[in-house]
Amino acid sequence: MVNLSPKTHFRWLLSACFAIGTRLVLAQPAPLAGIPLPLNDLSAFAPSTPNWRIVGAVRADLNKANTLITDKGTGVLANIPLDKAPADSKNPYKYDLFTTLQHGDVDLELDYMMATTANSGVYLQGRYEIQLRDSWDVRTPNVHDNGAVYERWDEKRPDGQKGYEGHPARQNASRAPGLWQHMKISFQAPRFNANGQKTENARVIRIELNGVIIQEDVELTGPTRGSAFDNEKALGPIRFQGDHGAVALRNIRYVTYDKPRPELINLKYAVYKGKYEKEPNYDKTAPESEGATTVLSASVSRIPNEFLIRYTGTLRVSEPGEYQFNLGVPGGGGQLKINKQSVIAPGEWNARGKATLPKGDLPFELLYAKFVDWAQPALGLTVAGPGIREYAISDGVGSTGEEVDPIVVEASTNTMLRSFMDVPGEKNSQGRTLRVTHAVSVGSPEQIHYTYDLDKGALVQVWRGSFLDATPMWHERGDGSSRPTGMVQRLGTPVLFLSKLASPQANWMADTTGSSYHPKGYVLDDSDRPTFRYQSYGASVDDKIRVLSEGKGIQREVSVMNPASDLYARLGSGTTITALENNLYLIDGQTYIKIDNVSGAKPTIRDTNGRQELIVPVKGKLTYSILF
Structure with a gap:
């Protein structure tokens, strides 16, 4: 293990599957408010x-x-x-x-x-x-x-x-x-x-x-x-x-x-051979090679592994203010000091840091220790600041030494994929990003797709464009998840589509407890499009979702055999729901719900827990469309 200060150890990633995706990306600084x-x-x-x-x-x-x-x-x-x-x-x-x-x-x-x-x-x-x-x-x-x-x-x-x-x-x-x-x-x-x-x-x-x-x-x-x-x-x-x-x-x-970029001047390097347990005493340790240079680069070392490069010089800053730095050092760890202050502490292959810098010539020091033998040496440092778009101040932007081709699932025909599906913006009971563990994603050649939660009979998301990126599911050991690659409209925390309510103001069921919910899989039609089946509150349910003509969205037809008298369907939720003309509802300015046929029942917009829900009594069959 390498140590670049007496008490601080590098933390690095030993597994290739975790290293994937750590490539330093240019022109992607932390978003500015504007x-x-x-x-x-x-x-x-x-x-x-x-x-x-x-x-x-x-x-x-x-x-x-x-x-x-x-x-x-x-x-x-x-x-x-x-x-x-x-x-x-x-x-x-x-x-x-x-x-x-x-x-x-x-x-x-x-x-x-x-x-x-x-x-x-x-x-x-x-x-x-x-x-x-x-x-x-x-x-x-x-x-x-x-x-x-x-x-x-x-x-x-x-x-x-x-x-x-x-x-x-x-x-x-x-x-x-x-x-x-x-x-x-x-x-x-x-x-x-x-x-x-x-x-x-x-x-x-x-x-x-x-x-x-x-x-x-x-x-x-x-x-x-x-x-x-x-x-x-x-x-x-x-x-x-x-x-x-x-x-x-x-x-x-x-x-x-429109501001001038910082410049590196008087840049010198020294290469030390070995796997260092701590930062060497430079006065007592002879470098393998040293010299002057005009650019930060891993190529100054001819040693393929187990080396330390130390760069020293001056960073000339013309515009004072806060600067962001992005350091990529595959196969080891790095450290960055500017004006004798730590900007990026000893850490992982790809790390970010920021510092408020005055105008002037400031002392600059960068260390790169390489010790993982299968990764190719590379050094990337980017800078962004006040009036300065992120740019590479090195000869490259760094990489892990291993590029991974994405595993993309196209939907040239009607296509289904079972996987885990994360729902960004929604949290589970532990405060982590919600993961749907029994998700089925259904793709179509019309380029309209959706994800269905078999655990709740719920639509999770709909999207337009490309279908799925299955790289996290299938690369190396994988984590079982896939992710949409088009324009996604997420539909909130997945909940039961059907719930019994003592009154239209009663709380919606948070989970399947007490609902007698049992998934029964799905059947495919002649075009390989699924109709999902389940039982809930003693009723048998067929849930058929189809792409609308011209790819404008999806239509959902839910048939409920022998529904209870107090059974409701939850068609949508959001911060604001606005009723428009022609049985159309606008949700958060992002989605339309169109009521096609609810057997004469009357939809209701109700307030609950600081949000709004669109619900409707179930009388046997209901059909509605999601336009997005």
């Missing part, structure tokens, strides 16, 4: 046309194209296209909205809501468009769909080739119109020399839509079609498209990166 774009009025924007307004609430009509219904108030920016608004050939972007903010490198985060069939976009620097669109029913997105980096355009190119360099989203991670969607964009502006000549193209580093990565490292050789400017600059405004369709936005936040 600066909010105020939406109390339109003062954060250049003067605009009347289609843009500040409102307090907004919703869409699923049956009416390009329509948003708004309420008075503040906090939401809405574009309501003007009826018969004339085009302006001298100002084709007349109806768009430009921020007074001028940005270069930026992280932009926002919520947005699309009207049915609506089309809009957000332009970085007013030049590079990220598509915002109602792509609810799209299976394979193209450059016109939600989350795409829009194409460039050249009228001189042949027909069919005028549009080029567009980048569709990797998968459709979109929500339904009228539901709030969340997008995170990391953008790197083009670079220019002192003469104003472009030296590096702009890049979309990453886009995350509703929790799914849909774009990574997209190079932008020039403005996309519809750019408000023909040239490229180091700075430009955020621009929201206003002439195509109705869209609402809220919670717009940004972080700009």
